[in-house]
Amino acid sequence: HFEIVKSLATVSHRDIVDCIEELNTVSRSFTDRAGKQLRFIIKRGSDGTIVWKATIRIRCLKINTNTNVIESARLLTLRQFVVIYKEIIERVSTLSSPQEEESCIANSPERSSASRRDELTASAFFPMSDKTELDDEDTENECCVCMDRKACLMLSCCHEFCEICIDNWTKDGLHSNCPLCRTLVSGADDTWVLTDKTDQRDYASEVRGYLVGIADRADDPQS
Known part of the structure; x- marks a missing residue:
């Protein structure tokens, strides 16, 4: 996991904000049947120091969109946020096949630009050169x-x-x-x-369950 550590050393505050916005966009697409979804936000005052990478805390909130009530929450360190970011983006990326992506890009230049922006956002934490290593499941696990x-x-x-x-x-x-x-x-x-890879047809429901379940792991909903 050297690349994660290296990313933590080089990532900027703007990169963090961009990645939080990206996860919030993704989360809105994976509201579960009960209307619950995740929202990420930087805890006020936790990123205002010179050593902000050590003090920053990202709040992961599980919100009932039917009532707009925060049902539970947990605080994430920068390292924990990077791990969750990587996990969510990898899981969501499996929902679209390469053929479908190429079709969308060919039919929509705006989508192509958006995809490039997404790649730049993700590259702040996980460079494209890491894909080969991540594909080696035996070594990774x-x-x-x-x-x-x-x-x-x-x-x-x-x-x-x-x-x-x-x-x-x-x-x-x-x-x-x-x-x-x-x-x-x-x-x-x-x-x-760590879970084994499942059939691609199960990924949509798996991602919904994973996203909504993250906030349930907090001991104190008011943390």
Whole structure:
């Protein structure tokens, strides 16, 4: 995950704002059957310091669009936002086949320009040169400890582990950090379960469930 770390070092505040706007646009297209959707917004005052990359917090809100009520929320660090951004954009990108994209671009020059803008926005975090590495699923999902079994859990530091290795690390109750970088892991909110790729026909419902479910992982809805 070196590229994520490198992106964190070079990303600008404008890039963050653009990516938040992009996720909000995407989220509006994936309102679930109950009328719930996600909205991302920078927490007021969290990005006003010189070291804003360390202090910034992005609020992820689950909103009931029928009542305009915020049902739950969670605060994301910059690193957590990057991970979620990457996950959402990758999942949404699978909903359109390359043939469909080419057809849309050919029939609409405006869509072509919009697509180029989207690529520039995404490239602020994930350069096009990373696609080859991301396509190598076996390498991407390899456990960082044993380097043998497939990883099924990812911590907030973006390191991935198989269930056996992370269980061995935490079973004595003495370790509450990442085995590699020693980043503190406070609990379930700092852990993501890695899912296998599913049939493309299931992606639309999967993305809706994923998007709306993100905010439910907060312990304190008022955080």
